[in-house]
Amino acid sequence: xxxxxxxxxxxxxxxxxxxxxxxxxxxxxxxxxxxxxxxxxxxxxxxxxxxxxxxxxxxxxxxxxxxxxxxxxxxxxxxxxxxxxxxxxxxxxxxxxxxxxxxxxxxxxxxxxxxxxxxxxxxxxxxxxxxxxxxxxxxxxxxxxxxxxxxxxxxxxxxxxxxxxxxxxxxxxxxxxxxxxxxxxxxxxxxxxxxxxxxxxxxxxxxxxxxxxxxxxxxxxxxxxxxxxxxxxxxxxxxxxxxxxxxxxxxxxxxxxxxxxxxxxxxxxxxxxxxxxxxxxxxxxxxxxxxxxxxxxxxxxxxxxxxxxxxxxxxxxxxxxxxxxxxxxxxxxxxxxxxxxxxxxxxxxxxxxxxxxxxxxxxxxxxxxxxxxxxxxxxxxxxxxxxxxxxxxxxxxxxxxxxxxxxxxxxxxxxxxxxxxxxxxxxxxxxxxxxxxxxxxxxxxxxxxxxxxxxxxxxxxxxxxxxxxxxxxxxxxxxxxxxxxxxxxxxxxxxxxxxxxxxxxxxxxxxxxxxxxxxxxxxxxxxxxxxxxxxxxxxxxxxxxxxxxxxxxxxxxxxxxxxxxxxxxxxxxxxxxxxxxxxxxxxxxxxxxxxxxxxxxxxxxxxxxxxxxxxxxxxxxxxxxxxxxxxxxxxxxxxxxxxxxxxxxxxxxxxxxxxxxxxxxxxxxxxxxxxxxxxxxxxxxxxxxxxxxxxxxxxxxxxxxxxxxxxxxxxxxxxxxxxxxxxxxxxxxxxxxxxxxxxxxxxxxxxxxxxxxxxxxx
Numbered sequence: 001x002x003x004x005x006x007x008x009x010x011x012x013x014x015x016x017x018x019x020x021x022x023x024x025x026x027x028x029x030x031x032x033x034x035x036x037x038x039x040x041x042x043x044x045x046x047x048x049x050x051x052x053x054x055x056x057x058x059x060x061x062x063x064x065x066x067x068x069x070x071x072x073x074x075x076x077x078x079x080x081x082x083x084x085x086x087x088x089x090x091x092x093x094x095x096x097x098x099x100x101x102x103x104x105x106x107x108x109x110x111x112x113x114x115x116x117x118x119x120x121x122x123x124x125x126x127x128x129x130x131x132x133x134x135x136x137x138x139x140x141x142x143x144x145x146x147x148x149x150x151x152x153x154x155x156x157x158x159x160x161x162x163x164x165x166x167x168x169x170x171x172x173x174x175x176x177x178x179x180x181x182x183x184x185x186x187x188x189x190x191x192x193x194x195x196x197x198x199x200x201x202x203x204x205x206x207x208x209x210x211x212x213x214x215x216x217x218x219x220x221x222x223x224x225x226x227x228x229x230x231x232x233x234x235x236x237x238x239x240x241x242x243x244x245x246x247x248x249x250x251x252x253x254x255x256x257x258x259x260x261x262x263x264x265x266x267x268x269x270x271x272x273x274x275x276x277x278x279x280x281x282x283x284x285x286x287x288x289x290x291x292x293x294x295x296x297x298x299x300x301x302x303x304x305x306x307x308x309x310x311x312x313x314x315x316x317x318x319x320x321x322x323x324x325x326x327x328x329x330x331x332x333x334x335x336x337x338x339x340x341x342x343x344x345x346x347x348x349x350x351x352x353x354x355x356x357x358x359x360x361x362x363x364x365x366x367x368x369x370x371x372x373x374x375x376x377x378x379x380x381x382x383x384x385x386x387x388x389x390x391x392x393x394x395x396x397x398x399x400x401x402x403x404x405x406x407x408x409x410x411x412x413x414x415x416x417x418x419x420x421x422x423x424x425x426x427x428x429x430x431x432x433x434x435x436x437x438x439x440x441x442x443x444x445x446x447x448x449x450x451x452x453x454x455x456x457x458x459x460x461x462x463x464x465x466x467x468x469x470x471x472x473x474x475x476x477x478x479x480x481x482x483x484x485x486x487x488x489x490x491x492x493x494x495x496x497x498x499x500x501x502x503x504x505x506x507x508x509x510x511x512x513x514x515x516x517x518x519x520x521x522x523x524x525x526x527x528x529x530x531x532x533x534x535x536x537x538x539x540x541x542x543x544x545x546x547x548x549x550x551x552x553x554x555x556x557x558x559x560x561x562x563x564x565x566x567x568x569x570x571x572x573x574x575x576x577x578x579x580x581x582x583x584x585x586x587x588x589x590x591x592x593x594x595x596x597x598x599x600x601x602x603x604x605x606x607x608x609x610x611x612x613x614x615x616x617x618x619x620x621x622x623x624x625x626x627x628x629x630x631x632x633x634x635x636x637x638x639x640x641x642x643x644x645x646x647x648x649x650x651x652x653x654x655x656x657x658x659x660x661x662x663x664x665x666x667x668x669x670x671x672x673x674x675x676x677x678x679x680x681x682x683x684x685x686x687x688x689x690x691x692x693x694x695x696x697x698x699x700x701x702x703x704x705x706x707x708x709x710x711x712x713x714x715x716x717x718x719x720x721x722x723x724x725x726x727x728x729x730x731x732x733x734x735x736x737x738x739x740x741x742x743x744x745x746x747x748x749x750x751x752x753x754x755x756x757x758x759x760x761x762x
Contacts, residue, residue: 045267050185053265060084060095065124067147071154071287074147076129077101081119081145085156085241089291092239094180098264098271103179104160106133106143107172107275114140115177127151141166143173154289155305159282172277178255179273180243182236183266190254190270191233191295194224195528196574197541199295200256202270208256215248215512227252228525229513229542231286233298234272242286242298243274244305248485251275296647299544303644306513306545314548316641318505318520325468325504328420328520328551329641330634331373332365332626333579335424335471335556337380338401349384352584355397355406359413364588366417368619369627373634376414377471377507379424379556381407395461404464411465422469422505423461430457430472430495441474442484445491452495458502470499471507471523489514507553516549526554526576533566534672536655543574544645551637552576562592562608562625563601565689568633569670572691573648573660575640577633580626591620603674603688606702612716612737613755628738631718632700636693639666651677657686666695676704683707687714696726699746702738707745715741717753727761734758 045053061084064075076083080101086093096103101117108114118134130146143166148157160173182188188202194212212227231244232252253273259266274283286301306312319325336358339349358376365371383396397407414421430448433439439447452458461467472495489512496518499506507521529538543552552574559581560567571578594608607628608621619627643662651657656673671677671686678685684692685705693700699719704711716738721727728747735744737753744751747761 050265053263056263065129067129067149069149071289072156074156078122079119080117087239087241087287089289090239092237094241097177097179098181103176105174105177106140106170109169109171114138141169143170154287156285157282162279167279172275174273174275175283176272176274178271180234181269181271182234184268185266186236188236188270189295191298191539191541193227193229193232193541195228196526196543197539198537199539202256202268210254212252231302233295235295238293240288240295240297242302244284244286244302247276247278247281249277294647296544299541303545312517312549315520315550322504327373327418328505330577330638331375331420332371332577332630333375334582335377335379335579337556338378339380339398351400355402355410357586359410360586362414362417362419369623371630372418374419375422377422377424382429395464408465420468422471423467424471424473427472427474442488445488449491449495452498458498462502467503469505469507470503471521473509516546519550521551521553523553524555525552527558529570530554530558530567533570534655536650536653540574540645540648547575548641548644553579562621563604565604565606566672568607568629569672569689569691571633572636572668573658573670575637575645575662577637578629588623592622594621606689609739611740631736635698635720639695639698668693690714697721699727709743709745711741713740715739717744719746729762731760732758733761
């Protein structure tokens with residue numbers, strides 16, 4: 001807790017609050033299993049020295065002007081623009097740039113970056129502080145900067161405006177220049193919008209220099225330089241703060257480094273810079289109003305802010321419009337690519353499946369595996385050359401896969417089983433580009449929306465194949481120019497609304513926040529998580545914000561097979577059903593055996609063990625994996641559609657053990673590590689790739705010990721109430737056995753289960 005002392009015109013915060021906050025923080029870290037980073041990272045700095053340096057921050061602002069709200073207090077120095085922002089609920093403060101006056105810089109047309117450390121023409125009242133930027137280094141062209149209170153909200157805006165007469169001289173504004181710093185001694189951390197999200201602590205010894213320079217969508221891996229949603233979170237002394245923006249070319253620069261000198265309250269810090277290249281723009285400070293000590297609070301306040309601007313319907317609402325769409329929640333997903341390119345000199349397409357096989361696989365899933373909820377999204381299905389405004393009316397399916405007649409019959413058969421049928425299309429297949437020209441993102445969406453409206457192509461597609469979902473794949477492109485962004489948002493909305501009206505559900509590979517009003521599937525959001533399952537950095541910012549609004553999927557290249565135990569745990573952590581990988585053809589005609597591997601390779605096949613329900617059914621390893629994982633994931637995802645992801649923790653520093661909560665009642669605990677993990681409170685011991693899911697209506701585990709029973713080999717059970725009651729009180733409960741141990745302890749009783757059992761526990 002920072003003591004703000006006796007700033008002129010401010011409210012004094014007693015120094016004793018600092019000691020009290022530190023005691024609370026240490027107790028929280030001990031209880032949660034997260035290390036108290038402050039003591040580890042501070043190194044040679046004693047508590048007395050840290051307290052001295054924190055007290056020195058009392059004089060950060062010498063002669064302030066203030067904006068006062070029930071949730072925050074902003075003090076800005078009227079001469080230098082240095083600021084101090086205090087969050088009232090936590091009594092934690094954030095500060096302007098370290099080791100210099102002010103908080104921003106101006107980039108001139110010649111590339112020079114000039115710090116703003118003086119103020120001219122200050123105009124302040126109870127609702128805003130407006131000034132002209134100035135510098136002690138040189139004269140600056142006119143640029144106006146303004147703090148604004150957003151009435152009746154816990155929101156503070158920081159905006160800039162470059163007058164027309166200055167625009168040729170100004171190339172950009174670094175609105176935050178290494179400001180809002182957090183230190184290791186304060187358990188500082190930053191939550192970045194790259195991929196599903198990344199959490200970086202200030203205490204880590206390695207330096208960090210990240211530049212996220214435009215929106216692209218969820219990243220495939222940690223090397224990409226685009227941001228996936230326009231928000232980031234900060235946390236120090238358990239007082240989180242969120243920042244949001246709207247300009248697509250916004251550039252984030254994050255630096256973690258050692259800080260020398262006798263004043264910095266710690267040994268290392270993380271410094272944030274946010275740069276804009278337009279003539280106007282700004283940042284929105286979203287201030288938490290709840291006492292929540294986790295950085296995940298930034299996702300909650302951001303989601304609340306989005307909802308306050310325009311209502312975003314939940315996934316349950318989107319699927320409630322038609323009876324046949326409701327099975328989308330919890331459906332096992334398969335995204336078959338029908339054809340593959342054969343490289344030169346042959347330069348032709350080779351079929352991987354035919355359309356008749358799609359229906360056969362759907363039938364196998366329903367009849368042999370008992371999968372009642374499934375979604376087949378057929379991709380790469382169009383005949384070569386089909387697409388654009390010339391051929392959209394016909395929608396010719398690939399002849400090498402059976403043509404239109406076979407695809408129509410397959411779609412009818414899939415739907416007849418209660419499974420969902422969807423089609424995937426590339427954005428480029430919805431319009432005809434000018435010869436020899438590649439359209440940028442904004443122009444491509446405008447061309448697609450215009451073409452679809454003019455040709456009625458979505459209605460034609462619906463009349464031929466009647467898909468219930470359309471997934472639009474957008475290839476990575478350079479960021480759209482500022483002047484095109486609003487046009488692109490409008491074009492996307494128009495196209496997605498037409499798709500929703502024609503088919504029922506829509507999906508996108510790289511969604512914008514504005515797309516979430518309409519879409520039900522984000523096609524590649526979980527890529528970065530599956531690329532590094534046990535990473536202590538990957539953090540579910542995107543799932544916490546949007547996981548209850550749309551299903552979060554991943555690319556076919558990362559789809560799950562029988563050795564994908566780690567990928568399955570990723571799906572459980574984020575409450576999402578898997579996307580499965582299937583080999584070409586009728587894979588079940590030649591069942592795959594479980595290999596006799598050893599060590600970690602053997603462990604990765606753990607969910608493909610033929611035992612329990614699958615014993616004696618002559619299923620291959622892939623089918624056993626699909627059945628076992630479906631029995632867990634489908635019911636978990638149905639619960640998660642009603643409960644938002646509210647908490648995520650790394651219970652071991654290396655990320656090998658992780659936990660999420662979906663509201664207070666639904667807990668998911670997973671162990672990626674090679675060593676067993678014991679949770680004494682839950683009375684479980686998890687092996688490598690073990691998990692525990694606990695909810696009043698649903699229980700599932702893969703464990704060496706559970707509720708007093710110890711197993712020689714890991715047990716795999718799900719327990720599900722068949723009524724609207726807790727499973728411990730229900731008259732009908734279904735127990736599913738996925739692995740060899742056949743005993744489970746529930747409510748003080750031990751049940752013997754062979755495959756599955758319907759019973760009552762009390």
